Amino acid sequence: MADTVTLQARSAAFWTGAAAGWIRHADRQDEVGRPLGAPAMDRLAARPAERILDVGCGCGGTTAEIAAAVGETGAAIGIDIAEAMVAAARQRFPPDRYPSVRFRTADIETLDVVSGAPFDAAYSRMTLMLLADPVAGCTAIRRSLRPGGRLAATVFRDGSVNPWLFAAMLGAAPHLGPLPPLPVGDEPGPFSFADPARLARVLSVAGFTAVTITPRDITMDAPDDADAVAEWLIEIGAAGAAYRAAPPAGQASARAGAVRLLERFREPGVGYRLPAGLWLLTAVAARADKPSAAGCPPVTHHRQPRQDENR
Numbered sequence: 001m002a003d004t005v006t007l008q009a010r011s012a013a014f015w016t017g018a019a020a021g022w023i024r025h026a027d028r029q030d031e032v033g034r035p036l037g038a039p040a041m042d043r044l045a046a047r048p049a050e051r052i053l054d055v056g057c058g059c060g061g062t063t064a065e066i067a068a069a070v071g072e073t074g075a076a077i078g079i080d081i082a083e084a085m086v087a088a089a090r091q092r093f094p095p096d097r098y099p100s101v102r103f104r105t106a107d108i109e110t111l112d113v114v115s116g117a118p119f120d121a122a123y124s125r126m127t128l129m130l131l132a133d134p135v136a137g138c139t140a141i142r143r144s145l146r147p148g149g150r151l152a153a154t155v156f157r158d159g160s161v162n163p164w165l166f167a168a169m170l171g172a173a174p175h176l177g178p179l180p181p182l183p184v185g186d187e188p189g190p191f192s193f194a195d196p197a198r199l200a201r202v203l204s205v206a207g208f209t210a211v212t213i214t215p216r217d218i219t220m221d222a223p224d225d226a227d228a229v230a231e232w233l234i235e236i237g238a239a240g241a242a243y244r245a246a247p248p249a250g251q252a253s254a255r256a257g258a259v260r261l262l263e264r265f266r267e268p269g270v271g272y273r274l275p276a277g278l279w280l281l282t283a284v285a286a287r288a289d290k291p292s293a294a295g296c297p298p299v300t301h302h303r304q305p306r307q308d309e310n311r
Contacts, residue, residue: 067100151285159190
């Protein structure tokens with residue numbers, strides 16, 4: 001497994017290359033991808049006048065949603081490592097129309113504390129699993145919260161409950177140039193927190209208490225537009241940069257390959273139903289800068305839901 005510095009450099013390069021796809025599909029990601037963060041948004045329960053940090057804000061849709069809850073007397077601060085996505089977020093949600101929203105380019109792994117701290121709460125949709133040094137990143141989040149401040153976030157569980165991720169990439173890959181190296185073991189990637197025990201350890205070492213990790217099964221509903229759905233999933237995934245670098249014929253073949261493997265998620269005339277298995281995590285910032293002497297505060301785990309729950 002690569003060392004942390006190598007992984008951080010690889011991650012920064014990936015998001016620089018991936019940003020164009022996320023910007024292009026920002027509206028679709030906000031609408032269709034909302035269920036990926038909805039359990040954490042509901043648990044966050046943002047209140048008027050609160051100051052809330054959005055870690056991994058991307059093109060800003062989640063930050064704007066938080067801003068609507070905290071109102072003009074509150075603040076929603078979105079940070080992301082990808083400068084281009086932060087620029088897009090500022091264009092999509094300008095301060096004259098969204099006065100409580102601010103966006104900043106920042107790598108949470110390298111910060112001691114986020115500028116503007118302390119915050120009442122922090123939110124993150126599908127970002128913590130992508131950190132090369134999740135302890136450092138989560139420690140910075142905890143230091144940026146007021147004592148007793150709350151964290152609500154989502155990450156993927158394992159690949160078996162997120163099959164569309166593989167379908168889009170495997171369908172496109174044979175028609176494109178080289179892709180980024182796939183993550184190994186605990187390296188940053190969609191399934192780096194498949195084991196909830198690892199996630200619990202990271203949060204505890206980072207100084208969080210009252211940690212809960214709960215499974216959630218959600219479904220993303222996409223329109224019955226095979227070509228558009230395939231392109232969206234390719235461009236926001238590992239094959240995105242290779243897809244954009246390919247000639248038109250290669251792009252068409254990649255979309256066709258993804259369409260074939262995504263067909264099992266399609267209901268003709270209705271659209272796509274993309275199932276996703278998540279961990280919903282919540283935690284509270286400890287008062288001390290270091291974890292308690294016990295090392296790992298109690299963690300609450302809940303049973304796996306039936307497939308028809310939480311949809």
